[in-house]
Amino acid sequence: MATKFPTAQELDRRVFFDARVELDDGYGNTEGGFSERFEVWAAFRSRGGSEAVQAARLEGRNTFGVYVRSSSETRQIATDWRMRDKATGNAFAVKIVDAISDARWVYLEVQTGVAA
Template identity: 70%
Template sequence: MATSPTAGELRHRVAFDRRTDADDGYGNEQASFAEQFQVHAAFRSRGGSEAVVAARLEGRNVLGVYVRSSAQTRQIESDWQMRDVRTGERYAVKIVDAVTDRRWVYLEVSTGVAA
């Protein structure tokens, strides 16, 4: 893992959403996301990639994200999604590392993939 971020790098306000199942009134389960909490985060680019989906080239942006370790942030799982509160951009959480550094939770998130 790279060096830990400084307090000045925690410029982004992000919200973490957990998948919930709700009844649509007709007996069907409908999946949606419900916001759990918001925190400040440091973004670090991990590069991008391209994938061919349905004969089209689709770009994906991969970010390394650091958030301060807390009881809330240690609950994040790889089936959650992260939202940038300012821009509304949604990211699928792929990797969660809350063990390596006790002060930080490291996440690897990406755009262009299903959460």
């Protein structure tokens, strides 16, 4: 029987979380970038994929439900952050953050193929 929350064995992927920051380009302008905040173990659960037409092209998008243990760091995650898989280097845009429903877990919905 499938459980709602992950088991310890499912926390098998190491991920980085990056917050959006404004960086000075050295010429008096600022540009958006990301700054790595922390690294944690995560459990991925596929939520399926979709396709979107952008500029007359079909683009694939994969959506994942991700569980991380609740901590002072993980409760800071916001929807303008991005998540990176340490093993593959893939970046995911954080779309939904639920740090309230359960005191032990932070649930995220992340998506590939979109801007973070």
